Amino acid sequence: MVLRTATKIRRPRRSTRKTEQIPTPAIRRLSLYLRQLEVVLGSERRTVSSRQLGEALGLSDAQVRKDLAYFGQFGHPGIGYRVDELIQRVRRILGTDKNWNVLLVGAGNLGRALMSYRGFAKKGFHIAAVFDTDRELIGKRVDAAQKLTVQPMEEMAATIVKRSIQLGVLAVPADSAQKVADRMVEAGIRGILNFAPITLRQDVCAMAAVDLSVHLEQLSFQLRGAGA
Amino acid sequence: MVLRTATKIRRPRRSTRKTEQIPTPAIRRLSLYLRQLEVVLGSERRTVSSRQLGEALGLSDAQVRKDLAYFGQFGHPGIGYRVDELIQRVRRILGTDKNWNVLLVGAGNLGRALMSYRGFAKKGFHIAAVFDTDRELIGKRVDAAQKLTVQPMEEMAATIVKRSIQLGVLAVPADSAQKVADRMVEAGIRGILNFAPITLRQDVCAMAAVDLSVHLEQLSFQLRGAGA
DNA sequence: TTTTGTGAATTGCTTCACAGCA
DNA sequence: TGCTGTGAAGCAATTCACAAAA
Secondary structure, three states: OOOHHHHOOOOOOOOOOHHHHOOHHHHHHHHHHHHHHHHHHOOOOOEEOHHHHHHHHOOOHHHHHHHHHOOOOOOEOOOEEEHHHHHHHHHHHHOOOOOEEEEEEOOOHHHHHHHOOHHHHHOOEEEEEEEOOOOOOOOOEOOOOOOOEEEOHHHHHHHHHHOOEEEEEEOOOHHHHHHHHHHHHHHOOOEEEEOOOOOOOOOOOEEEEOOHHHHHHHHHHHHOOOOO | OOOOOOOOOOOOOOOOOHHHOOOHHHHHHHHHHHHHHHHHHOOOOOEEOHHHHHHHHOOOHHHHHHHHHOOOOOOEOOOEEEHHHHHHHHHHHHOOOOOEEEEEEOOOHHHHHHHOOHHHHHOOEEEEEEEOOOOOOOOOEOOOOOOOEEEOHHHHHHHHHHOOOOEEEEOOOHHHHHHHHHHHHHHOOOEEEEOOOOOOOOOOOEEEEOOHHHHHHHHHHHHOOOOO
């Protein structure tokens, strides 16, 4: 019986879900498989092999098969995977077989761009409400279709219930991001996609993050020392 | 009937190259360390321990120490890491101790939002030119500061030389992304940050990708089955 | 044939645990 | 005491390679 764990910081994700045996990278790749399958659906091909999928995504065929097999037996030996069937199955797994209402916090430059981003709706994510703390923005219609009015933060909890919202997109400056995220969780949000360039600590809420600069830094790292 | 390969010789794998000693995830985390160090720099603290850094980022102290040690001996036993010193060192490693000129292709909604995104300049990435294929947009000033004029693709190669550009941001629709990426590489771009929701195949060019919907899908996956 | 699904082998990454230094 | 840097240990992810299926 070891007692010295008292001072240790808690270890990352350790849950008893059945998904625990599935590698996290496999779950990330599932989205890529779906994306590629939708491309294949646009062609005449009705089936696709693990090799073909892998080639398009820069992965080995074994990787593709193993990843998909974590979630069930979707393939047909000698044939491959039936495109429409696999799309349905993967959507089901990812939870995107149904539409999601999403709210957005932050109606600045980035927030407004996200509002008009078609890719979200294509995948079944609908921005159903927009919030901001800036009193100048509240009440204004800011989206391209002029359908969304910027609401004050106070209305968030009620709107979440009314529109059955579970997911939120956070596009506010870094220095207020943690506070805003806390308010979102309080108001009932269960998952946050964070665009602020800062790591948010949230225990009870699923988190995903996109830091635009970080990706440029990774490119910079790869090119460092290269001739101009 | 294929004979069982009882005499199979297991060939030892080619020895790993020295440049591959550093785990890819460690390189990704380096950007996060830098980001957090810049937060700490805003406080009065002059030093920070691996434990403190880790806590802020959801990582173990051992992870932080090991990651940083891949790149050199930056710490001081009993003290921790000197914030300003480590910031300089990490910037140097990432290549962001100097400014980078970046070009943007695609002056649509997302492209225009990226132009006005302050985060890039803060990290030393300056959008120095904007390109689009849309004849209606060419010649127009589209950024907030009204300093950038949308140029035709034909001018890309010359501009790249003139402004010493190595990095490009790609914000065009998925169906033209591969073609545009090829043209960028032809024109001399060495690294591409791709926002189009499609996997691009490029052998001679460093690639990074951001698919906004994919991150929402990951959240959807984590919440699937949760009560509405 | 072609191609899946899957244990086994292998590679890669993270955590442990402690010597050594301030 | 506090904290880093680092081999060794442990765990996670990927690749291999082949039986089975079409």
